Amino acid sequence: MRLLFLTQSLDLDDPILGFAHGWIAALARHVDHVIAAPLRAGRVDLPGNVEVRSLGKERVDSTLQKLRGFSRVVGGACRRGEVDAILAHMVPRYAVYAAPFALPRRIPLFLWYTHKGVDWSLRMAEPLIRRAFTASERSFRLPSDKKVVTGHGIDTSAFAPPTPDDPAPTHDVAVVGRIAPAKDPLVLIEALGLLKARGLRPRVVLAGGTLLDAHDAYRREVEARVEALGVGDQLTFLGPVPHHAIRSVFLDAPLFVTPSRTGSVDKTVLEAMACGRIVVTCNESFEEVLGPLAERLLFPVGDAEALAARLQELLALAAEEREELARGLRDIVRRDHDLERLAARLAREMREVVQGGRASVRA
Numbered sequence: 001m002r003l004l005f006l007t008q009s010l011d012l013d014d015p016i017l018g019f020a021h022g023w024i025a026a027l028a029r030h031v032d033h034v035i036a037a038p039l040r041a042g043r044v045d046l047p048g049n050v051e052v053r054s055l056g057k058e059r060v061d062s063t064l065q066k067l068r069g070f071s072r073v074v075g076g077a078c079r080r081g082e083v084d085a086i087l088a089h090m091v092p093r094y095a096v097y098a099a100p101f102a103l104p105r106r107i108p109l110f111l112w113y114t115h116k117g118v119d120w121s122l123r124m125a126e127p128l129i130r131r132a133f134t135a136s137e138r139s140f141r142l143p144s145d146k147k148v149v150t151g152h153g154i155d156t157s158a159f160a161p162p163t164p165d166d167p168a169p170t171h172d173v174a175v176v177g178r179i180a181p182a183k184d185p186l187v188l189i190e191a192l193g194l195l196k197a198r199g200l201r202p203r204v205v206l207a208g209g210t211l212l213d214a215h216d217a218y219r220r221e222v223e224a225r226v227e228a229l230g231v232g233d234q235l236t237f238l239g240p241v242p243h244h245a246i247r248s249v250f251l252d253a254p255l256f257v258t259p260s261r262t263g264s265v266d267k268t269v270l271e272a273m274a275c276g277r278i279v280v281t282c283n284e285s286f287e288e289v290l291g292p293l294a295e296r297l298l299f300p301v302g303d304a305e306a307l308a309a310r311l312q313e314l315l316a317l318a319a320e321e322r323e324e325l326a327r328g329l330r331d332i333v334r335r336d337h338d339l340e341r342l343a344a345r346l347a348r349e350m351r352e353v354v355q356g357g358r359a360s361v362r363a
């Protein structure tokens with residue numbers, strides 16, 4: 001099977017989307033050929049059966065240019081009969097843009113989508129695709145008989161527990177995520193203020209920066225609250241960290257916290273779990289991921305008091321209990337969210353449609 005993979009960015013150094021590189025490499029082990037078509041391409045190191053055809057955002061970033069890129073790359077590959085299936089990664093409108101080139105030639109479209117949001121682009125894409133792959137039941141909230149729950153894709157060989165060669169942790173809590181309202185770092189700052197009032201001053205390392213100019217004002221709001229609560233000496237801001245280096249952030253603290261309000265299975269939480277870190281999250285999708293452990297590791301969205309209580313309890317765990325909990329969390333990722341298992345599942349599902357000759361859109 002020859003696969004066209006549409007994604008936003010293909011760059012080992014991308015701090016947010018660098019993981020897509022590993023996904024393409026894994027899929028390449030299960031298909032004959034991959035045309036990777038990112039909106040923007042950077043540094044890559046991919047197998048020989050993968051070729052990169054950028055849609056051109058690194059040159060010109062405009063809607064018209066994007067559409068021209070789709071015509072050139074996606075339309076060209078379809079017209080030349082170079083692909084058997086197209087997988088749009090996370091952005092439903094990519095499937096919409098590809099449909100005029102793919103569907104007349106009976107090339108099936110697939111979508112990977114894991115987010116609580118249901119917008120116009122997802123509603124437009126759903127009738128056009130054959131399968132909607134997603135990480136959990138709550139990660140695709142548009143009613144559809146095309147939804148296929150596969151688990152997420154975490155490289156558990158790259159995201160692994162510390163070895164004797166790794167530096168010892170220097171912080172108590174790690175956070176990885178953009179500084180944006182949806183990620184809600186303010187609730188963590190408020191929790192640190194509450195803990196400070198109890199005589200507890202955990203050290204926190206944060207990786208991530210602002211992605212949009214509109215979030216610069218929010219960053220200043222976060223900084224002002226840090227100063228007002230007097231917790232600045234507990235915080236180490238790293239700024240954006242390349243994806244290939246993010247494991248070192250997870251290993252720098254025994255606990256990983258995400259106050260994110262995105263509502264889908266956040267891959268950074270799973271990456272931290274794979275690294276043998278105890279996670280604390282307000283993401284309701286993790287109720288099904290964590291099972292019986294959810295009651296101990298989840299807190300209500302925006303509830304600084306509950307987050308402070310979780311941190312206080314978990315930081316006080318004895319080393320043996322902490323290690324046992326961490327091992328159990330890594331086992332969940334290896335069992336349900338391993339990248340190699342996901343790549344094999346996606347390839348198998350798409351191949352069944354291609355080989356079955358059922359490329360017409362299902363009503």
